[in-house]
Amino acid sequence: MTPGLTPLPARLQGHSVSAGRPWPMGASLDGDGVNFAVFSAHAELIELCLFSPDGRKELVRLPFRERDGDIWHMHVGGLTPGAVYGFRAHGPYVPEQGHRFNPHKLLxxxxxxxxxxxxxxxxxxxxxxxxxxxxxxxxxxxxSAFAVPKAVVTDTSFTWGNDRPPRTPRCETVIYEAHVKALTQLHPDIDKGLRGSYLALASDPVIAHLQRLGVTAIELLPVQAFVDDRFLVAKGLRNHWGYNTLAFFAPEPRYMAKGALWEFQTMVRRLHSAGIEVILDVVYNHTAEGDQWGPTLCYRGLDNASYYRLADGGRHYVNDTGTGNTLNLTHPMVLRMVMDSLRYWVEVCHVDGFRFDLATVLGREPHGFDPNGGFFDAIRQDPVLSRVKLIAEPWDIGPGGYQLGQYPHPFHEWNDQFRDGVRRFWRGDAGMTPDLAKRLLGSAERFDHSGRSATSSVNFLTAHDGFTLEDLVSFTVKRNWANGEDNRDGHSDNHSDNMGVEGPTEDPAVQSARALRKRNLLATLFLSQGVPMLLAGDELGHSQGGNNNAYAQDNAVTWLDWANPDESLTEFIAKLAGLRRAHPVLRQRRFLHARKRAWDSQLDVVWRKPDGCTPTPQDWHDPAFRALGVELRMAAEGQDSRCDAVLAYFNCGGAVDLVLPASTRWELQLDTTRPDLSSAPVPASLPAQSVLMFASVPFAGQAQGESR
Known part of the structure; x- marks a missing residue:
């Protein structure tokens, strides 16, 4: 034992305490015991507190005697996996200066x-x-020890076998955004004891459903351990979505059936075996500790002035997130924690990528948002993280918070302009056809710079935040009363349309119109350049009763009703995914700019009116211009390609005569007014409220893709 260290009490005899080492951070098993390392630049003393296995009884407090820079470290010999522990940090309690140390609070x-x-x-x-x-x-x-969660020493080893990341190319990716519990809680073919868990998500019925849809990646709402907000608990509600992270390395326990890390790892392995990637929605912009009126659970008590961005001399918190606090990623040790966390999920849990909540926060330097800031530089040079999928939610509520299109390669970005523009076009808003043209080509005006690809845009119609697809065509006004905030929460401008009746209806005409509107929206999603993202449940016709902010609804509002699925819609989405796979022109890496291809002198994009002519400037500025066609070929900047061409029409107006360009022979492969259609000759008219897609067919004696 190192001289000067306090020996353990009799109840822990057999354990030895030594200096240990300042790496790796956290609690690390090494065969002889556990090494502990924790960061604090301003603490005067930190204690390791060991607890009984159930976490109820504090057994001993051991002071850290060794400090390497700002890393406090200690080794406790003989400790094994399952040991329960926490920290207490002593130091100044001077909130006016940013310090809130309180050793009475277990951390x-x-x-x-x-x-x-x-x-x-x-x-x-x-x-x-x-x-x-x-x-x-x-x-x-x-x-506070009786009231707070404790950390558990964990053996992270797992038998991965021949697990390999699918590494689906960006241009072939189809994302399915889902919540672990909401997706599986009511599934009749999943064992009741597993429903709502990671193992349920890895079950055969769920995997088969994802494969049927053509999904290549599942993007999970937060699974890093989070807490239920106090104001929700007081109302009898829970933080269902999970954007209230407490522990960035621990899987959320409420989704575990057995309470073990191997459950999450098994889920990843099984999804990989089905060719499906796992992307995590991560929240590194704030923590569950809130503002100055929030609890002291971890970061605030260890080193408030380092972990958070502070204002007013240090007493108050910068609130660029709307949640009370903002993590300070400009501090090297906070940035290190985030990078270590990301690598942990990739290396230990084999996840394939991340969607960064309120990502503008992560790139905000003292001078403002910087695409070459510390976080982006760190992640792009990292040999582990630079090869996984990275998706930004490109906004927050801070100064200069809206940064769509400004993220560096290889980031994808959630494209809210696609969501809003496509919704407004199909709602029939005047003058939206030029905007639709931009969205169909991957929003090049936003993303085509700095070597970025056409897959930079993640296109979506709906997401967890907002109306479901069913509610988008059923409600014009949000109905969030169940959240207990007098319907003040959630967005009021949803660009939605109830098709004549507000809410559920038995009117067959309205039901038919809603079904067609959904097919038109989905067809637009899958026929656009970029990466399509589906919201789990949209394929089933899931409704949240008009609640567009169901973050606190851990109940039948958000749980998918598998007993009453819309099978026709599910099959239609599968068909769209199949068309996208079959036609590479629909999922290109390069942006299209109506340039001539060197090998055949054909333009890679030609805009069409239903009469076969190209739109004039007057057409583009006509607010009544409601039927647009686009003829697509492989990009002129690419290599000689013999892929077929595609011609798609989007008509949010009435029926019009249709004349296709005669230079190519066309076959109808999609008509949203006839969803069961497999293929058909060219029709004489473009139906009202429809999407039609044609594929080129070689003339007799002509090779596929050869120009005529």
Whole structure:
């Protein structure tokens, strides 16, 4: 034992304490015990607290005696997987200067790989005295250990066998955004004991459904351990979505059937075996500790001034996230934690990519958003992370928060302009056809720069945040009353259309119109350049009753009703995915700019009116221009390609005569007014409210793709 260190009490005899090492961070098994390393630049003393296996009894406190720079470290010999622990940090409690140390509050290890227990909301988890006239400047001396989750020493080893990441090319990717529990909780073919869990998501019925749809990647709403907000618990609700992260390395326990990391790893392995990638929605912009009135659970108590971006001398928090606090990724140790977390999910859990919530926060430097900022530089040079899929939600509520199109390669970006423009076109808003043209070509005006590809745009009609597809065609007004916020929450401008009746209806004409509108929206999604993303449940006809902000609805509002699926819509989406796979021109890497191809002098894009002519400038500026055709070939900047051409028409108006260009022989492969159509001759008219897609067919004696 290192001289000067306090020996363990009799109940922990057989364990030895030594200096250990400052790496890796967190609790690391090494065969002889566990090494602990934790960061704090401003603490005066940090203690390791060991607990009984159930986390209820604190057994011993061991002070860290060794410090390497700002890393405090210690080795405890004889500890094994399953050991439960936390930290206490001593230091100044001077909120006006940004310091909120309070050793009465047990702190979670920021690198915790697993959790024991859940957060029990109590005034004891606050660093200040609730009700004090000094507010958050007061100091609370109650011990919070009984109320907070503890970290668990975890053996992360797993038998991966021959698991390999699918590494689906970006241009072939089809994303399915889903919630672990909502997707599986009501599935009748999943064992009741597994429903709502990672293992349920890895079950044969779910995998078969994803394969049927043509999905290549499932994007999971947050699965990093999170907490239920106190105001929700008081209302009898829960944080269903999970954008309230507490532990960036630990899988959320509520989705575990057995309480073990191997459940998550098994899910990934099984999805990989089916050729499906796993993308995690991650929240590195803020934590569950909120603003100065929030609890002291981890980061605030370890080093508030380092982990968070502070204002007003340090007492208050910069709130670019709308959640009360903002992580300070300009601090090297906070950035290191985020990078370590990302690598952990890739290397230990084999995930294939990440969708970054409010990603503008991650790129905001002191001078503003910077696409060459520290976070982006770190992730792009990283040999592990630079090869996985990276998706940005390109906005936040901070200054200069809207940054669509400004992220560096290889980031994809959620394209809200696609969502809104396509919705408005099919709703019949005047003058939206020019905008539709931009969205069909991958929003090049936003993304075609700095060597970025046409797959930079993640195109979506719906996502977890907003109306489902069924509600998009059924409601004009949000109905969020169940959230307990008097319907003030959620967006009010949804560009939706109820097709004549608000809410559910038995009117067959309205039902037919809604079904057609959904098919038109989906066809536009799959026929556009970029990466298409589906919202789980849209293929089933899932409705949330008009709730467009169901973040707190862990119930039948969000759980998918597998007992009453819209089989025809599911099959239609599968058909669209099949067409996209069959025609490479629909999923190109290069942007299309109506340039001549060197090998055949044909333009890679030609815009068409239903009469076969190209639109004039007057047409493009005509607010009544509602039927647009686009003839697509492989990009002129590419190599000589013999792929077929595609001609698609999008008509949000009435029926019109149709004349196709005679230079090519065309075969009808999609008509949204006849969803069961497989192929047919060219019709004489373009139906009202329709999408038609034709593929080129060689003339007799002509090779496929050869120009005539």
């Amino acid at each position: 979670l290890d920021p690198y915790a790989r697993a959790l024991e227990g859940r957060l029990r909301w109590s005034d004891a988890v606050m660093g200040y005295k609730i009700g004090s006239n000094r507010g958050d400047l007061s100091y609370d001396t109650r011990d």
